[in-house]
Amino acid sequence: MKSELIILKSAEILLKGTPVRRKFEAQLIRNIRAKLKSENISYTKINKTHSRFLIYTNETEKALNALKKVFGIVSLSPAIKIKTNLETIQSAALKFSKLTKNKSFAVRAKRVTKDFKQTSQEINETVGAYLQKQTKANVDLDNPDITINIELIGKTTYLFTKTTKGFGGLPVGTQGKIVCLMSGGMDSPVAAWMMLKRGCEIIPLHLRISKDEHQKFLKLVKQLQKFSAGHKIKPKVIAWKPKLEKLTKKLKSKNKLSWTCIFCKHQMLLEAEKLAEKQGAKAICIGSSLGQVASQTLDNIAVTHHGIEIPILTPLIGFNKDETEKLARELETYEIAAKGAGAAVCPFLPSKPRTAANLNKFKELKNQLK
Amino acid sequence: MKSELIILKSAEILLKGTPVRRKFEAQLIRNIRAKLKSENISYTKINKTHSRFLIYTNETEKALNALKKVFGIVSLSPAIKIKTNLETIQSAALKFSKLTKNKSFAVRAKRVTKDFKQTSQEINETVGAYLQKQTKANVDLDNPDITINIELIGKTTYLFTKTTKGFGGLPVGTQGKIVCLMSGGMDSPVAAWMMLKRGCEIIPLHLRISKDEHQKFLKLVKQLQKFSAGHKIKPKVIAWKPKLEKLTKKLKSKNKLSWTCIFCKHQMLLEAEKLAEKQGAKAICIGSSLGQVASQTLDNIAVTHHGIEIPILTPLIGFNKDETEKLARELETYEIAAKGAGAAVCPFLPSKPRTAANLNKFKELKNQLK
Numbered sequence: 001m002k003s004e005l006i007i008l009k010s011a012e013i014l015l016k017g018t019p020v021r022r023k024f025e026a027q028l029i030r031n032i033r034a035k036l037k038s039e040n041i042s043y044t045k046i047n048k049t050h051s052r053f054l055i056y057t058n059e060t061e062k063a064l065n066a067l068k069k070v071f072g073i074v075s076l077s078p079a080i081k082i083k084t085n086l087e088t089i090q091s092a093a094l095k096f097s098k099l100t101k102n103k104s105f106a107v108r109a110k111r112v113t114k115d116f117k118q119t120s121q122e123i124n125e126t127v128g129a130y131l132q133k134q135t136k137a138n139v140d141l142d143n144p145d146i147t148i149n150i151e152l153i154g155k156t157t158y159l160f161t162k163t164t165k166g167f168g169g170l171p172v173g174t175q176g177k178i179v180c181l182m183s184g185g186m187d188s189p190v191a192a193w194m195m196l197k198r199g200c201e202i203i204p205l206h207l208r209i210s211k212d213e214h215q216k217f218l219k220l221v222k223q224l225q226k227f228s229a230g231h232k233i234k235p236k237v238i239a240w241k242p243k244l245e246k247l248t249k250k251l252k253s254k255n256k257l258s259w260t261c262i263f264c265k266h267q268m269l270l271e272a273e274k275l276a277e278k279q280g281a282k283a284i285c286i287g288s289s290l291g292q293v294a295s296q297t298l299d300n301i302a303v304t305h306h307g308i309e310i311p312i313l314t315p316l317i318g319f320n321k322d323e324t325e326k327l328a329r330e331l332e333t334y335e336i337a338a339k340g341a342g343a344a345v346c347p348f349l350p351s352k353p354r355t356a357a358n359l360n361k362f363k364e365l366k367n368q369l370k
Numbered sequence: 371m372k373s374e375l376i377i378l379k380s381a382e383i384l385l386k387g388t389p390v391r392r393k394f395e396a397q398l399i400r401n402i403r404a405k406l407k408s409e410n411i412s413y414t415k416i417n418k419t420h421s422r423f424l425i426y427t428n429e430t431e432k433a434l435n436a437l438k439k440v441f442g443i444v445s446l447s448p449a450i451k452i453k454t455n456l457e458t459i460q461s462a463a464l465k466f467s468k469l470t471k472n473k474s475f476a477v478r479a480k481r482v483t484k485d486f487k488q489t490s491q492e493i494n495e496t497v498g499a500y501l502q503k504q505t506k507a508n509v510d511l512d513n514p515d516i517t518i519n520i521e522l523i524g525k526t527t528y529l530f531t532k533t534t535k536g537f538g539g540l541p542v543g544t545q546g547k548i549v550c551l552m553s554g555g556m557d558s559p560v561a562a563w564m565m566l567k568r569g570c571e572i573i574p575l576h577l578r579i580s581k582d583e584h585q586k587f588l589k590l591v592k593q594l595q596k597f598s599a600g601h602k603i604k605p606k607v608i609a610w611k612p613k614l615e616k617l618t619k620k621l622k623s624k625n626k627l628s629w630t631c632i633f634c635k636h637q638m639l640l641e642a643e644k645l646a647e648k649q650g651a652k653a654i655c656i657g658s659s660l661g662q663v664a665s666q667t668l669d670n671i672a673v674t675h676h677g678i679e680i681p682i683l684t685p686l687i688g689f690n691k692d693e694t695e696k697l698a699r700e701l702e703t704y705e706i707a708a709k710g711a712g713a714a715v716c717p718f719l720p721s722k723p724r725t726a727a728n729l730n731k732f733k734e735l736k737n738q739l740k
Contacts, residue, residue, distance in 0.1 A: 175668055177668075290683075311675045321385075
């Protein structure tokens with residue numbers, strides 16, 4: 001007995017007021033359709049019932065793998081749909097679960113609508129006793145090999161034994177646009193992914209210094225696109241080497257090469273701000289994690305962010321390095337970013353980059369460089 | 371056989387260059403001493419050897435529980451110290467592990483210095499065979515009941531079977547000061563905690579509207595203090611009700627009450643900025659999570675942050691609600707924040723708060739209110 005549909009559940013969307021919830025749910029369905037189409041997964045229909053989305057498809061594995069990358073979904077369960085009738089439920093549970101003597105099991109019933117006469121606990125006991133009699137399998141409520149979930153909604157009952165976790169969040173396209181500064185490294189794609197997760201359309205901006213990093217950036221964008229179904233990510237690239245050459249020349253003439261990284265980062269943020277204005281994006285996102293490297297001190301952040309008028313969002317500012325890396329592995333950007341990471345030292349890196357920049361000195365120097 | 375010391379390991383600190391690493395390690399030791407003192411835990415000495423801190427104490431359980439709240443530490447293992455000698459290791463492993471026939475086990479040796487003649491793998495095999503012979507217990511390398519860790523450092527060997535995880539991060543006091551806007555709610559203490567985790571000294575600022583929320587704020591600060599050993603958190607409170615009364619009166623006269631939350635949040639940030647300047651803090655931290663509530667849209671963030679000159683760090687901007695709650699449970703602020711959360715609706719909340727504020731309209735209105 002094979003699953004005939006996938007039950008998707010969302011969490012945060014359900015907490016919204018009615019008009020916002022409807023808008024977000026419509027966006028979620030559009031994104032689900034776009035995802036299935038982009039991966040050539042056939043389905044017959046998508047329904048909504050009692051906060052559940054039902055995707056009718058026979059390509060279960062492919063669909064699970066694709067849909068878990070759609071934000072707004074917290075769980076995905078391949079299921080069958082049967083009549084709400086105790087005997088039907090019992091025999092379907094037996095066949096669908098493929099329960100045998102050497103497996104332990106638990107039954108977890110849930111009356112989504114309360115019109116069925118038995119309580120959830122009574123259904124658990126009745127179905128459990130039936131399955132035990134038929135298979136001689138043992139009940140294990142704490143750590144069962146197989147969990148048989150039964151959800152009763154009016155005259156229809158859904159039955160499933162497996163649940164894949166989604167990333168939750170909000171459907172991409174519900175929260176507006178954001179410019180994401182992105183190198184070819186580990187952190188910035190994770191930061192961009194977190195903003196996608198919170199429903200933003202992202203515009204990745206790469207300041208090109210080398211061909212290798214540029215290529216990695218493009219691969220990272222391709223991976224992020226998998227989480228942005230329905231919203232094509234259009235990366236932007238600016239040739240940065242000539243600008244950095246100019247900058248370092250000026251700084252060298254003032255004997256202030258130690259300020260290179262500070263000015264470079266500040267100018268990157270100015271470029272991001274310009275792009276945001278052009279594209280109607282309301283904020284910039286960066287991958288900084290406080291204290292992770294010497295350039296990401298509070299002093300340096302205060303200086304590099306100075307004068308940028310739109311918000312600079314910092315989703316990783318409180319992350320440890322291993323927390324970012326763990327997430328990077330999960331979203332499969334780790335391998336791309338890690339490749340040749342040691343070689344990617346910026347050719348303009350001064351011998352002693354400033355770690356505790358002073359804001360007044362920065363303003364003064366900025367004036368002198370004009 | 372009881373443990374006589376606790377081995378603490380750090381992770382990120384080890385990646386720093388020598389002068390920074392030394393500074394951070396010294397801060398970590400100061401924070402460890404302060405933590406032990408504040409909880410009246412007796413210890414005889416603290417040593418450092420090969421990237422490990424050794425705390426000699428007999429109050430193992432109390433010390434573990436206290437020290438896992440000190441940032442900069444990733445793991446804590448109660449251990450014994452013996453001579454690097456195969457027979458000594460074998461008999462100590464037997465006694466310390468309390469291994470018996472009905473438990474499975476694994477031996478994991480690590481030569482921190484490479485001067486011992488046998489390789490780690492050979493030690494595993496020799497000690498494993500000895501323990502098996504003595505106890506008849508089974509080896510299980512994948513999922514053992516007891517893992518016997520043996521770390522060989524020169525003539526000394528450390529033996530431990532249990533490891534508690536720390537939160538990692540950087541020692542508080544290494545990254546400067548930050549003003550944290552804090553209500554009595556779920557998110558802002560988690561955000562403040564993340565900045566503590568990254569080594570900041572925090573200055574929590576509460577804008578007082580009600581006695582209940584103020585009390586919750588103070589309890590939350592008390593809980594955060596447990597993670598800030600060596601750095602006394604000094605919360606600041608500003609009477610906010612009179613200011614809000616004035617604000618709403620002005621807005622009402624212009625028929626613009628829907629802007630109340632926008633102006634309130636903006637003025638809170640201005641207060642935080644003022645306090646930061648006074649206290650030498652370089653940034654503000656807030657608990658916003660994009661799209662979590664209607665007031666935290668990109669549009670509203672762009673408007674409320676406008677004109678604030680110091681960085682506003684947003685550690686939770688990419689978090690889902692359940693991710694924040696999970697963390698709140700871990701750091702034991704959940705219960706405090708959740709208490710009476712439903713009742714804590716602001717008395718000044720307008721009937722239709724603005725969710726997509728326009729920056730130009732905001733600037734115009736701000737001028738009119740002057």
